[in-house]
Structures are given as C-alpha cells and as structure tokens.
Amino acid sequence: MTVQLVDHNLSDQAVVRAARVSTVGQTHQSPDEAADRETGLINYLMRERHGSPFEHGSLTLYVEAPIFVFREWQRHRIASYNEESARYRELRPAFYLPTVGRNLVQVGKPGSYRFEPGTAEQFSTVDTELVTAYETAYRSYERMLSAGIAREVARAALPVGIYSSMYVTMNPRGLMNFLSLRTHREDAAFVSHPQREIEVCADKAEAIFASLMPATHAAFEANGRVAP
Amino acid sequence: MTVQLVDHNLSDQAVVRAARVSTVGQTHQSPDEAADRETGLINYLMRERHGSPFEHGSLTLYVEAPIFVFREWQRHRIASYNEESARYRELRPAFYLPTVGRNLVQVGKPGSYRFEPGTAEQFSTVDTELVTAYETAYRSYERMLSAGIAREVARAALPVGIYSSMYVTMNPRGLMNFLSLRTHREDAAFVSHPQREIEVCADKAEAIFASLMPATHAAFEANGRVAP
Amino acid sequence: MTVQLVDHNLSDQAVVRAARVSTVGQTHQSPDEAADRETGLINYLMRERHGSPFEHGSLTLYVEAPIFVFREWQRHRIASYNEESARYRELRPAFYLPTVGRNLVQVGKPGSYRFEPGTAEQFSTVDTELVTAYETAYRSYERMLSAGIAREVARAALPVGIYSSMYVTMNPRGLMNFLSLRTHREDAAFVSHPQREIEVCADKAEAIFASLMPATHAAFEANGRVAP
Amino acid sequence: MTVQLVDHNLSDQAVVRAARVSTVGQTHQSPDEAADRETGLINYLMRERHGSPFEHGSLTLYVEAPIFVFREWQRHRIASYNEESARYRELRPAFYLPTVGRNLVQVGKPGSYRFEPGTAEQFSTVDTELVTAYETAYRSYERMLSAGIAREVARAALPVGIYSSMYVTMNPRGLMNFLSLRTHREDAAFVSHPQREIEVCADKAEAIFASLMPATHAAFEANGRVAP
Numbered sequence: 001m002t003v004q005l006v007d008h009n010l011s012d013q014a015v016v017r018a019a020r021v022s023t024v025g026q027t028h029q030s031p032d033e034a035a036d037r038e039t040g041l042i043n044y045l046m047r048e049r050h051g052s053p054f055e056h057g058s059l060t061l062y063v064e065a066p067i068f069v070f071r072e073w074q075r076h077r078i079a080s081y082n083e084e085s086a087r088y089r090e091l092r093p094a095f096y097l098p099t100v101g102r103n104l105v106q107v108g109k110p111g112s113y114r115f116e117p118g119t120a121e122q123f124s125t126v127d128t129e130l131v132t133a134y135e136t137a138y139r140s141y142e143r144m145l146s147a148g149i150a151r152e153v154a155r156a157a158l159p160v161g162i163y164s165s166m167y168v169t170m171n172p173r174g175l176m177n178f179l180s181l182r183t184h185r186e187d188a189a190f191v192s193h194p195q196r197e198i199e200v201c202a203d204k205a206e207a208i209f210a211s212l213m214p215a216t217h218a219a220f221e222a223n224g225r226v227a228p
Numbered sequence: 229m230t231v232q233l234v235d236h237n238l239s240d241q242a243v244v245r246a247a248r249v250s251t252v253g254q255t256h257q258s259p260d261e262a263a264d265r266e267t268g269l270i271n272y273l274m275r276e277r278h279g280s281p282f283e284h285g286s287l288t289l290y291v292e293a294p295i296f297v298f299r300e301w302q303r304h305r306i307a308s309y310n311e312e313s314a315r316y317r318e319l320r321p322a323f324y325l326p327t328v329g330r331n332l333v334q335v336g337k338p339g340s341y342r343f344e345p346g347t348a349e350q351f352s353t354v355d356t357e358l359v360t361a362y363e364t365a366y367r368s369y370e371r372m373l374s375a376g377i378a379r380e381v382a383r384a385a386l387p388v389g390i391y392s393s394m395y396v397t398m399n400p401r402g403l404m405n406f407l408s409l410r411t412h413r414e415d416a417a418f419v420s421h422p423q424r425e426i427e428v429c430a431d432k433a434e435a436i437f438a439s440l441m442p443a444t445h446a447a448f449e450a451n452g453r454v455a456p
Numbered sequence: 457m458t459v460q461l462v463d464h465n466l467s468d469q470a471v472v473r474a475a476r477v478s479t480v481g482q483t484h485q486s487p488d489e490a491a492d493r494e495t496g497l498i499n500y501l502m503r504e505r506h507g508s509p510f511e512h513g514s515l516t517l518y519v520e521a522p523i524f525v526f527r528e529w530q531r532h533r534i535a536s537y538n539e540e541s542a543r544y545r546e547l548r549p550a551f552y553l554p555t556v557g558r559n560l561v562q563v564g565k566p567g568s569y570r571f572e573p574g575t576a577e578q579f580s581t582v583d584t585e586l587v588t589a590y591e592t593a594y595r596s597y598e599r600m601l602s603a604g605i606a607r608e609v610a611r612a613a614l615p616v617g618i619y620s621s622m623y624v625t626m627n628p629r630g631l632m633n634f635l636s637l638r639t640h641r642e643d644a645a646f647v648s649h650p651q652r653e654i655e656v657c658a659d660k661a662e663a664i665f666a667s668l669m670p671a672t673h674a675a676f677e678a679n680g681r682v683a684p
Numbered sequence: 685m686t687v688q689l690v691d692h693n694l695s696d697q698a699v700v701r702a703a704r705v706s707t708v709g710q711t712h713q714s715p716d717e718a719a720d721r722e723t724g725l726i727n728y729l730m731r732e733r734h735g736s737p738f739e740h741g742s743l744t745l746y747v748e749a750p751i752f753v754f755r756e757w758q759r760h761r762i763a764s765y766n767e768e769s770a771r772y773r774e775l776r777p778a779f780y781l782p783t784v785g786r787n788l789v790q791v792g793k794p795g796s797y798r799f800e801p802g803t804a805e806q807f808s809t810v811d812t813e814l815v816t817a818y819e820t821a822y823r824s825y826e827r828m829l830s831a832g833i834a835r836e837v838a839r840a841a842l843p844v845g846i847y848s849s850m851y852v853t854m855n856p857r858g859l860m861n862f863l864s865l866r867t868h869r870e871d872a873a874f875v876s877h878p879q880r881e882i883e884v885c886a887d888k889a890e891a892i893f894a895s896l897m898p899a900t901h902a903a904f905e906a907n908g909r910v911a912p
Binding site for chain 2: 462463464465470473474475477478479508509511512513514516518536537538539540541544545621622623625627
Binding site for chain 3: 750759765770771780799806816832834837841845
C-alpha cells in the first residue's frame with residue numbers, strides 16, 4: 001500500500017496566525033520566544049478544543065490500496081476524493097494479500113475483539129483462497145471485456161481486494177479526526193480498533209503530517225489523540 | 229435492488245415555513261389561497277436558487293444494492309450512512325446480475341458514451357462469467373471462514389457485485405442534488421449519465437420523494453432538475 | 457430568548473435500527489428485553505464513538521435570540537438555517553438586556569476566565585448604556601427608512617443586541633456537538649465556557665432533545681457529554 | 685473593505701492531476717500540447733459538472749469588513765473561519781459608511797428589486813444617521829468597559845456596521861460557489877443579486893482566484909459562472 005505526499009500548504013504557523021485573529025493580535029518578540037509561544041498556544045488550542053484554527057490549509061495524498069480500504073476511508077466526509085474509475089479505465093490485476101505480521105484470527109466477543117497471528121496452515125489457506133478468487137475473477141473480467149462488454153458491467157466480478165488509486169485532500173483537523181479513528185494506540189484517550197490495512201495507511205499519513213506540522217502533531221499526541 | 233421508505237418528516241409546508249421567516253412573516257388566507265401561494269413560493273425559491281429552505285427535514289431510506297452502487301452513492305457527503313459491515317457480519321451470497329433491458333455495450337468516445345443492448349451471446353457471456361466469478365469467490369470466502377480466518381480478511385475475495393444493505397438519510401436539498409447527478413433525463417438543464425444500476429435506485433428514491441413533497445418535486449422538474 | 461420545537465422525527469429506535477444494520481441484524485425478544493438492549497446498545501455506541509447511527513433524523517427549532525447569539529450558533533456548519541432577513545424585512549425594536557442572574561464582570565486571565573455578578577451600580581450602567589445605544593440606533597434606522605433608504609443599508613446602524621429569529625435544523629449527532637460546546641457542566645469530560653446567552657438557548661434545546669431521545673440523552677450524559 | 689491573499693496552494697495543474705486519476709492516466713506530450721490539453725480538460729470538467737477535481741487545494745484570505753457582511757459570508761458552510769472575537773478583544777471604532785457609487789434606494793417588488801443611486805439629501809441622511817448611531821453605540825460600549833463590564837456583555841451595543849476581521853479558507857469549488865452567489869453578472873446563467881458590500885469583497889476574492897488558477901477561472905466564466 002502506498003501513501004505519498006503530493007501537495008500541501010500546511011504549517012504550524014498557519015494555526016497560530018488563525019488563532020491570533022480571535023484574540024490578542026500580533027505580538028512582537030524574538031524568534032525563540034515566538035517558537036515557544038507558538039508551541040504553547042497550539043497546545044492550548046488542542047486541549048481546549050478550539051478546532052477551527054486547525055482548518056486553514058490542505059494536504060493532498062496519493063494513495064494506492066485495496067477497495068475495501070477505500071470503502072472505509074471515503075466514509076470520512078470532511079475530505080475530497082478523486083479515485084480511479086472502473087467505468088472509464090480497465091483496472092490492472094493488482095490484488096491485496098496479507099503479509100507476515102497481519103494477524104488473521106479474531107477472538108473474543110463483538111465490542112472486545114482481539115487478533116491473533118493464526119497458524120501457518122491458516123496463512124496458507126488465506127493465500128490459496130484469495131489467489132484463486134482473484135485469478136478467477138480477473139479472468140472473467142478480461143473475457144467480458146474481450147467480448148465487448150462495457151467496463152462498468154464487467155467490473156462487477158472484481159473483488160474488493162483489488163488495488164485502486166486515489167487523491168485525497170484533507171485539512172489538518174479532518175486529518176486528525178481520521179487519525180484518531182483509523183490508528184490504534186493503547187495510550188490514546190479513546191482507543192480505536194481500525195482494520196489493520198487502513199491502519200497501515202493511516203500510520204503513513206501520520207508520519208507525513210508529523211513532519212509538516214511538528215508542533216501540532218506533538219499537541220495531538222499530548223492531548224490523547226483526540227481531534228480538537 | 230431495493231429502496232424503501234423507512235422514516236421521514238418531509239413536507240412542502242416545511243419549505244414554506246422556513247422561507248417565510250426570511251421575508252414577510254405569516255399571512256392569513258383561505259386554505260385554497262394558501263396552497264396556491266405555497267406552490268408559487270416553492271417554485272420561486274427553486275428558480276432563484278434559494279436552497280436553504282429545502283434543508284429542514286430528513287428522509288431515511290433502506291437500500292439493498294451491490295457494493296459498486298454503494299461506492300458511488302456514498303461519495304455524496306451531505307448524507308448519513310450506516311451500512312452492513314463485513315467486519316462484523318458474514319455476508320450472504322446474493323449477487324447482482326444484469327437483467328434484460330440493461331444495455332451491455334458502450335460505444336463512442338469518453339465524454340460522449342452511448343449504450344447499446346448487446347447481443348444474446350454477449351448477454352450470455354456476462355451471465356456465465358459473473359456467475360463463475362461470484363461462485364468461486366464465495367466458496368473461497370466460506371472456506372476461509374471455516375478455517376477460522378477473520379471475516380474482515382476473508383471478505384477481500386468478495387466481488388463488488390455482492391449485495392450489501394444500508395440506511396441512508398438525506399435532507400431534500402441533498403436528495404435533489406443526488407437525483408440531479410444519478411438520474412438521466414434528456415430534458416434536464418444538465419444531462420447526467422449515471423451508471424444504470426444507481427440510476428434504478430435513484431428513480432425509486434425520486435418516486436418516494438415526489439409522493440412526500442409533490443410541490444417541491446414539481447418545482448424541481450419545472451426548473452431543469454437543478455438542485456437549488 | 458425563545459427555543460421552540462417545530463418539527464422532528466427523532467427517536468432512540470432510529471439509532472438502534474441504524475446501528476443494527478452494521479452488525480447482527482434484527483433479533484426477536486420481548487418488549488422489555490428490547491428496551492433494555494436498546495439502552496445498552498445506545499450506551500455502547502456513545503462510548504465507542506460510533507457516531508453515524510446518531511445522524512438519522514432531524515430536529516427543527518424556532519429560535520428568537522439576539523444577533524450576537526446567532527453569530528455564534530451559525531458557526532456550527534453541520535446544521536441548516538433560515539433566518540429573518542434584514543434585507544427583506546424591517547426589523548422590530550426588540551433588544552436584549554441582561555436580567556438578574558447574568559454575571560456581568562469577567563475576572564482572571566484569558567483561558568481561565570470566571571464571571572462574577574457585578575454590583576448594583578454596574579448592573580444599572582449596563583441597563584442605561586444599552587438602552588441608550590439601542591434607542592439611538594433604532595431611531596436612526598427608522599429615520600433612514602422614512603427617507604426612502606433601502607433596509608439593507610439602514611440596518612448597518614442596528615446593534616448586535618437586537619433580536620432576530622430563525623429556524624435551525626440539526627441531526628442528533630450535530631445537536632450533541634452543539635450542546636457539548638455551548639453548555640457548561642462542571643462534570644463534563646471537557647468543560648466548555650460558552651457565553652451565557654447561547655448557553656441559555658442550548659439548555660432549552662437540550663431539554664427538548666432529552667424529552668425526544670431519553671436513552672440517547674442519558675448515554676450522552678453518562679459518557680462525559682462528548683458528542684460521538 | 686480588505687481582502688488579502690494570505691496563503692494558498694492552488695493551481696490549475698492540481699485539477700488536471702486529480703481528474704486524470706479517474707480516467708486515462710498520465711500522457712506524454714510536449715509542454716505546449718500539455719497546456720492545451722489542460723485547458724480543454726478543465727473546461728470539460730466544468731461543463732460536465734465533475735466538481736470533485738476542483739477541491740484539491742486551499743486558499744486563505746484575510747478579510748476586513750462590517751459584521752453584516754460576515755453574517756452573510758459565514759453562512760457558506762464549505763469553508764473554514766477564524767474571526768476576531770468580541771469576547772476576547774475590545775473592538776476598535778471602525779465603521780462602515782457607504783461611499784459614492786453605493787446605490788441607496790431600492791425600487792420594485794420582492795424578487796425583482798433594483799437599486800437606484802438616491803439623492804444627495806438621502807446620501808447625507810445615511811451619513812448623518814449612521815455616524816450618530818455608531819458614535820453613540822461606541823461611547824456606550826466604552827463606558828461599560830470603563831465600568832468593568834465584560835466585553836461580551838458590552839458588545840451588545842455595537843452595530844452590525846462595525847468592522848471585524850477574519851481568516852477564511854476555501855477550496856476552489858467552494859470558492860466558485862461563493863462567487864456564483866455573491867457576485868452579480870448580467871450574463872451569468874444564473875443572475876445573483878448579492879448585497880453590494882459582500883459583492884465588493886467577492887469581486888476582490890475573484891481577482892485573486894483568477895490570478896492563481898487562470899484556466900479554471902476562464903472555464904468558470906465560459907460555463908455561465910455555475911460552480912461545478
């Protein structure tokens with residue numbers, strides 16, 4: 001799965017600028033003082049849930065992931081999406097297979113599931129069955145296209161494990177809400193249990209976010225990973 | 229495909245009530261005059277794109293359709309969704325097959341596609357290939373579940389032609405925007421070209437809408453089917 | 457200030473219905489068991505921040521309050537508004553004056569303000585000065601209207617303490633977010649400090665909400681008054 | 685009134701990039717061909733109302749305008765706002781007065797208003813009355829503050845003609861919707877009748893937009909100024 005930075009105009013300074021219009025106006029201080037005050041102000045805004053200063057700016061990511069990941073991602077409505085269209089393009093035969101480290105077995109009751117690795121035999125079963133389903137589906141797809149059938153009809157055969165690609169654009173506040181729900185941290189104020197595959201994408205998005213807005217990301221971490 | 233009315237509090241009167249707070253206040257007239265004035269006011273609001281009076285109220289539909297339809301529907305962000313979860317439930321083996329009347333062949337260039345029925349042989353190809361892909365995928369899915377694999381992993385094999393179910397809630401304005409993009413009318417001010425399957429759902433949703441808000445629906449029709 | 461219920465289709469059952477489509481489907485039980493299970497499910501959804509089941513339905517309120525209250529309220533974007541228009545209507549001379557119990561004096565530093573009642577003399581000053589400003593402004597407004605000036609120009613003289621009226625429609629999730637930010641409860645997980653006047657409106661809205669969705673409201677209270 | 689560009693990452697290329705992921709993928713051509721194709725694609729997207737490619741990126745403006753302008757602007761919900769707070773800051777005595785060229789007299793019936801300049805006497809009346817109302821209100825405000833009254837209480841006296849300031853961030857699609865409703869062009873497919881003061885701001889915002897996304901702006905103009 002791929003999550004790449006495409007474009008952005010994010011900065012911690014944009015948060016500070018937006019917040020200050022509400023309150024005390026511009027202050028004059030040395031750069032070092034300024035940096036300290038910025039960190040303090042951002043932390044204050046996060047803690048007090050003043051969310052609006054975190055909306056000025058946007059981040060565009062290019063993502064390649066299976067359709068079942070996109071189905072979850074695109075339920076986040078404070079975001080903009082453009083995705084490869086199976087009506088206009090013939091999809092390529094690229095499919096998701098779990099790799100070692102992806103726990104395959106779910107134990108416990110609804111509301112308190114845990115995952116366990118699974119045996120080598122279970123891993124082999126997943127591999128075999130997914131490859132069978134994927135190959136059969138894609139051959140059917142190709143035969144329909146060869147017979148002159150419209151792509152939008154033939155694609156009904158394709159599994160949700162097939163890879164798609166999209167551009168997604170979010171503002172920092174929307175992104176933090178996405179991260180709070182689609183990452184898993186035991187020490188968060190609210191512990192989410194995302195499906196592993198979208199969690200992998202969210203972790204990659206978070207690394208990009210942390211590099212672009214270090215003070216905002218630190219405040220997000222320090223305040224229980226709750227979107228403001 | 230199923231589109232059922234579950235709950236609503238829509239009415240043409242709600243549009244009129246909301247609009248009048250902006251302007252002239254309540255007027256006193258006979259019921260017949262009132263009905264005439266309402267129709268005129270609703271038509272005026274639609275024509276002049278005063279959209280906000282069409283947002284007060286909500287319509288909840290229960291929908292059963294293939295995943296590829298839900299993928300399109302859920303891109304509409306001014307709406308609320310709860311869908312059957314393949315993480316929590318084992319999906320049933322119900323799959324979409326085109327019926328007679330679904331044109332299978334796309335001709336022309338991107339931006340000006342047309343559809344033609346296709347030959348009997350093409351229809352047979354679609355039927356055979358989709359059934360092959362569906363059956364293979366579902367057997368793989370079942371074997372993985374039998375082997376103790378988590379539902380959320382096994383579902384990667386399932387095709388986008390499998391049926392899912394959801395509740396969707398929209399306000400009248402959001403619904404009209406959905407209808408303007410997901411129905412096809414040659415006489416609309418803007419002629420959309422939705423995929424046939426979501427168009428079938430949208431036509432059913434429109435029939436429900438027209439029965440609940442007849443004056444609003446008539447004004448929508450009379451003004452080029454452009455959402456205000 | 458007035459907050460009246462105008463229309464709604466809210467119910468705790470709508471939350472349960474929407475949530476169940478995701479998970480186990482309909483179950484069969486006695487009415488008493490059903491009620492118990494509903495309460496438990498709603499509490500679970502609130503605690504686990506499954507917010508989407510709380511979006512199916514809408515509540516329309518009629519509100520009369522000063523413009524400075526509407527300025528705060530209308531910053532909530534997951535809501536629909538129609539307000540009396542000073543472009544189309546001549547506004548009536550109804551203005552906000554603080555009543556006994558409205559603390560007038562702010563002490564402490566930004567970020568940790570407290571309010572204290574103020575003296576009788578301060579109360580008298582507010583009364584005198586507001587009445588002076590209101591009367592002068594309204595007389596100027598009337599003189600401009602009498603001179604044939606457009607309402608939209610003349611209204612620039614009117615103070616933000618003048619009353620306006622609107623219809624506002626929200627879904628339960630949006631309403632809970634509004635309540636979490638615009639009410640003040642010392643025992644909330646996050647303690648908000650709204651301006652007193654919008655707090656009064658929010659308390660009235662909360663009483664209506666609690667009567668229409670008692671199990672949802674109880675779960676909101678039991679989970680720190682954090683919108684899911 | 686002031687509308688200044690603060691920050692942005694807008695480009696016509698971002699529209700093209702987002703659109704191409706849906707369709708034919710990257711093509712290889714000379715720079716001149718590329719520019720021609722971009723213009724053609726952007727025009728096609730605008731005409732066919734493929735709106736989503738116009739959402740990737742954001743524009744932040746700093747605006748100074750009277751509160752009655754902000755009241756209209758902030759009703760646009762697909763946008764982010766941070767405004768000077770009269771709870772946290774003492775507002776400065778800067779007020780809106782119509783200048784020569786602002787038509788003061790409204791003629792005709794609701795739904796088909798026109799504006800006419802007004803006489804010199806009417807202009808003088810507006811000037812006198814607004815100054816009277818503004819000065820009285822601001823003196824009352826200052827006396828309340830001097831008496832130790834909280835800013836949030838004292839501000840009730842202030843007129844909607846007082847200047848405020850805000851940062852507003854929009855994506856290109858949201859901005860085009862704002863422009864279509866808040867500018868007035870006789871040759872638009874849908875002719876809007878905004879209040880003159882917000883129109884002045886919108887015209888300034890449009891000039892900034894046109895300079896940053898010339899091909900998108902040209903397509904907006906060429907397609908009736910309807911937001912896609």
